[in-house]
Amino acid sequence: MKLIGSLSSPYVRKVRVVMAEKKLDYALVLDNVWGPDSVVPQSNPLGKVPCLIMEDGAAMFDSRVIVEYLDTLTPVGKLIPTQSRERAQVKCWEALADGAVDAAILVRLERTLRPQEQQSPAWIERQMGKVHAGLKAMASGLGDKPYCMGNHFTLADVALGCALGWLAFRFPEIGWRDEYPNLAKVFDRISERPSFRDTMPQ
Known part of the structure; x- marks a missing residue:
């Protein structure tokens, strides 16, 4: 398998962490989706990473689809429970973590791609x-549990860790560590795993 992605994308990191946790072999193909020579549109018509190219050449995209x-x-x-209720809870954690990152990325694009006079403070604030x-919500849902779902590491923790890691990387001014020490505690625990150490955003 080949994974097209970048070293800074939290969604690509999520897939890479899952690959490592599952002990799956793959080749990482680095791609800049903003560059004129980006290769990902050849496989993903949406021009987004991550994109997984399987052995038969078929492409799979969207990190949530890929990790499942x-x-x-x-x-x-095993990262996703088989029981329907627990499975849905894990996927809700993933949606929450990804959604927070989605919003932060929109802010970053607004600030970096638009001239300052064209930026919308109301949009950024929203x-x-x-x-x-x-x-x-993540801090409230986590409470004092060692992992999102209790005592077991799941995809929920992968998504949470990737989201928090990217926010620390791109938005250090948010200061979520001080405001939510329980998130910092679980993030530090997760970050000790080789799958996280080897995929630090760059």
Whole structure:
């Protein structure tokens, strides 16, 4: 398998972490989706990473779709529960973490791609409100548990860790560590895993 992506994307990192936890072999193809020579549109018509190219040449895209598929390939390091309620809870954690990052990325694009006089403070404030609401919800849902779902590491923790890691990387001014020490505690625990150490955003 080949994974087209970048070293800074939190969604690509999520897939890479799952690959490592599942002990799956793949080749990482680095791509800049903003560059004129980007290769990902050849496989993903949306021009987004991550994009997984399978052995038969078929392409799979969207990180949530990819990680769900990868979890079925081997029983090693099972990350998504099979029971419907627990499965839905894990996927809700993933949606929450991804959604907070989605909003933060929109802010970053607004600030970096638009001239300052064309930027919308109201738009930025609205998206940052989603980021802070997402962090608050994640902290509330985590409580004092060692992992999102209790005592077991799951895809929920992968998504949470990738989201927090990217926010620390791109938005250090948010300061979620001080505001939500329980998130910082679980993030530090997750970050000790080789899958996270080897995929630090760059």
